Amino acid sequence: MPATVLYKGPKPPLGEKWCFLCVAFMKAQYNDRHQEDIDRANNTPDGEVIHFDLTAELSELPPLEVAVTLGLSGVLPQAGALELCWSHATAVKLQTPSGIHLPGPGGMALPPGMNGMGGPR
């Protein structure tokens, strides 16, 4: 039976959250660096608690960024909507058929003639 493994890492700024993917990449790299310790934890008697402290190696791990949006990631789209930083949020470029006007902020897309421009009078 494996031991209980607890991780300790840096806390985000007050009121903020870390980007889901930044945390996942940091933890994956930490685990790669400590694979022997993880294997040992998996073979340690049940009931033992083993601590891993990511804060001790922050300068050697991928950086953490604050989440700025809830959205899909191009890296892991099957995970659904995640809280992501600017680097991990997917970029989207819309292509529209001609004659359709994209909405402005808070606006609404209307077909030609319904928006007061270019339609029958």
Ligand SMILES: [Zn+2]
């Ligand atoms: Zn990120």
